Amino acid sequence: YGVDLIRNFSIIAHIDHGKSTLADRLLERTGTVEKISGSSSQMLDKLKVERERGITVKAQTVSMLHEHNNKTFLLNLIDTPGHVDFAWEVSRSLAACQGALLLIDATQGVQAQTISVGMLALEKNLTIIPVLNKIDLPAADPDRMAAQIESTFGIGRDEILTASAKTGAGVDEILRAIVDRIPPPSGDPEAELKALLFDSSYDRYRGVISLLSVQSGRIRKGDKILLHHTQKKYDAVDVGVLHPEETPTEMLQAGQVGYLACNMKNSSEAQIGDTIFRVGESNRGPLDGFQPTKAMVFAGIFPIDSNDFPKLEESIKRLTLTDRSVTIQRESSTALGQGCRLGFLGTLHMDVFRQRLEDEYDQQILITNPTVPFKIVYKNGKETIISNPNDFPDPQDFGIGKVQEVHEPMVKATIILPNTYLGGMINLCSNHRAEALDHVYLDTTGDEPRVLMTARLPLAEIVTDFFDKLKKTTSGFASFDYEDVGYQPSDMVKISFLLNGRPIDSLAIIVHRSNSVRVGRIWAKKLREVVPKQLFEVAIQAAVGRTILARETISAMRKDVTAGLYGGHYERKMKVLEKQKAGKKLMKRIGNIDLPQEAFYDILRSN
Numbered sequence: 001y002g003v004d005l006i007r008n009f010s011i012i013a014h015i016d017h018g019k020s021t022l023a024d025r026l027l028e029r030t031g032t033v034e035k036i037s038g039s040s041s042q043m044l045d046k047l048k049v050e051r052e053r054g055i056t057v058k059a060q061t062v063s064m065l066h067e068h069n070n071k072t073f074l075l076n077l078i079d080t081p082g083h084v085d086f087a088w089e090v091s092r093s094l095a096a097c098q099g100a101l102l103l104i105d106a107t108q109g110v111q112a113q114t115i116s117v118g119m120l121a122l123e124k125n126l127t128i129i130p131v132l133n134k135i136d137l138p139a140a141d142p143d144r145m146a147a148q149i150e151s152t153f154g155i156g157r158d159e160i161l162t163a164s165a166k167t168g169a170g171v172d173e174i175l176r177a178i179v180d181r182i183p184p185p186s187g188d189p190e191a192e193l194k195a196l197l198f199d200s201s202y203d204r205y206r207g208v209i210s211l212l213s214v215q216s217g218r219i220r221k222g223d224k225i226l227l228h229h230t231q232k233k234y235d236a237v238d239v240g241v242l243h244p245e246e247t248p249t250e251m252l253q254a255g256q257v258g259y260l261a262c263n264m265k266n267s268s269e270a271q272i273g274d275t276i277f278r279v280g281e282s283n284r285g286p287l288d289g290f291q292p293t294k295a296m297v298f299a300g301i302f303p304i305d306s307n308d309f310p311k312l313e314e315s316i317k318r319l320t321l322t323d324r325s326v327t328i329q330r331e332s333s334t335a336l337g338q339g340c341r342l343g344f345l346g347t348l349h350m351d352v353f354r355q356r357l358e359d360e361y362d363q364q365i366l367i368t369n370p371t372v373p374f375k376i377v378y379k380n381g382k383e384t385i386i387s388n389p390n391d392f393p394d395p396q397d398f399g400i401g402k403v404q405e406v407h408e409p410m411v412k413a414t415i416i417l418p419n420t421y422l423g424g425m426i427n428l429c430s431n432h433r434a435e436a437l438d439h440v441y442l443d444t445t446g447d448e449p450r451v452l453m454t455a456r457l458p459l460a461e462i463v464t465d466f467f468d469k470l471k472k473t474t475s476g477f478a479s480f481d482y483e484d485v486g487y488q489p490s491d492m493v494k495i496s497f498l499l500n501g502r503p504i505d506s507l508a509i510i511v512h513r514s515n516s517v518r519v520g521r522i523w524a525k526k527l528r529e530v531v532p533k534q535l536f537e538v539a540i541q542a543a544v545g546r547t548i549l550a551r552e553t554i555s556a557m558r559k560d561v562t563a564g565l566y567g568g569h570y571e572r573k574m575k576v577l578e579k580q581k582a583g584k585k586l587m588k589r590i591g592n593i594d595l596p597q598e599a600f601y602d603i604l605r606s607n
């Protein structure tokens with residue numbers, strides 16, 4: 001393929017603005033796939049969770065052939081995930097493109113992710129083709145939304161297309177714009193091989209399959225190649241394009257996007273953003289942008305029955321073969337036994353992983369309260385990042401002790417909301433340790449002006465309940481996105497929960513001192529609901545070091561009371577118990593107190 005006949009592009013959009021639907025229409029219109037019926041058959045969303053939740057988690061890529069002016073163009077659509085947690089993958093995918101369709105729902109207008117992904121595309125100097133989608137809907141207001149696009153991105157109205165990914169209206173114009181407006185990739189096929197590895201998946205038989213964008217030179221089947229980051233060498237066993245299934249080709253050359261199988265056994269060797277060279281060439285100047293993914297939310301995952309740990313660990317390892325952005329470490333807890341501490345890109349990423357674990361591996365799991373990574377700064381200048389509340393220093397380590405201070409990760413949030421809710425939003429921000437930075441009006445033409453607000457707040461607040469509250473405060477009309485802006489010193493404390501003086505290690509949480517009493521009380525009450533009565537009185541305490549923040553007491557059981565019954569949903573508990581008939585074995589001992597494992601299940605699922 002002559003490079004001038006190639007177009008590499010992405011569709012970028014706020015969640016639900018119609019990205020997958022438009023991708024389906026493009027695949028159909030170019031004859032890449034037969035007509036796709038029904039809304040559930042979106043080609044690019046392969047995973048079950050993606051279909052259920054309607055979100056794109058893993059980027060997929062597909063090549064299409066398109067006739068235009070008697071020439072056949074090769075259009076490579078590089079899919080990008082549509083959620084803030086996966087911004088890193090979006091950025092990698094965009095590095096393989098020269099242009100992007102910026103899709104905007106004509107009934108919703110510019111939303112928080114429209115801005116974040118749009119800005120990423122602008123930073124990478126991509127040609128942006130704005131498309132107002134869903135114009136078939138009566139509520140569509142293309143004129144107003146075009147004004148928003150103009151004021152946000154400085155793109156003229158004459159460049160904005162309108163379409164309905166549902167009916168197919170405007171799809172031909174989109175294809176024409178891709179060919180006419182997006183420049184072909186540059187890159188010399190005669191030069192030395194340099195390819196960007198921008199995604200990978202795992203095939204049980206062939207090992208890791210990498211997706212690459214060839215920036216210069218050619219890669220052929222049989223070539224000996226070298227990965228820059230690991231300096232490991234491989235044989236290119238198979239190369240080809242995704243049309244939409246893997247279709248082998250003789251070679252991939254500068255400008256092309258395709259897959260590579262090279263007998264790579266371990267997915268950790270395929271680092272996203274790495275550069276592929278050919279063995280024997282100078283191999284200088286790796287492509288920029290290699291950056292390991294950064295886990296921002298950590299949680300412990302434990303089996304309900306400790307005997308299931310090997311099976312759980314195996315399942316987690318298998319799942320992480322297809323999602324390398326999850327970090328794994330073993331963790332053991334006196335209360336929950338052996339488990340794994342996993343690191344995720346964000347809370348949605350964590351939920352998706354948990355659901356996949358439960359769906360695909362039929363596992364019952366306990367997941368501890370999520371925590372963000374905190375930085376502990378010592379007086380001797382050393383720093384450590386902790387991802388487990390149990391590693392948090394004790395109060396006596398501060399002050400005259402060896403710890404200087406604790407830093408927490410901060411984010412800059414972008415929120416778009418109707419003007420009416422601005423007051424409520426500013427209130428919400430101040431309740432969540434957020435500092436409102438700025439607000440501007442996106443448009444003033446409609447009867448309800450839209451405001452773009454930015455605020456700086458701790459990531460920990462988002463991980464707890466900021467997002468849910470934002471949805472409530474704005475009746476679901478706000479959209480939200482955030483980016484990492486580094487660490488800041490903060491007065492954090494660890495709350496421990498004690499049963500008759502013995503700590504339950506897996507429940508410890510790190511909170512800001514100003515929230516500690518409130519949070520301590522809430523959790524002590526929750527614990528009271530789930531800890532069964534014993535033959536003696538049980539004191540439940542929430543404490544920071546030796547300071548008790550809250551106390552609840554469970555009185556001793558009278559002899560004739562049926563043991564083991566406590567609050568919570570009976571049916572759900574039975575379901576859990578059904579799986580493990582030997583319910584007795586699942587008792588955990590904290591000091592002299594027997595705690596059924598479902599108590600943990602209930603308390604950890606209650607938030």
Ligand code: GTP
Nearest residue numbers: 016017018019020021054055056082134164165166
């Ligand atoms: P993510 O993959 O999660 O980012 O979402 P998405 O942007 O791919 O959205 P998707 O294609 O799943 O569409 C979201 C919803 O909008 C679905 O219910 C679609 O059927 C619907 N939809 C998409 N395009 C149109 C359109 O042009 N008109 C109408 N009426 N509905 C549409």
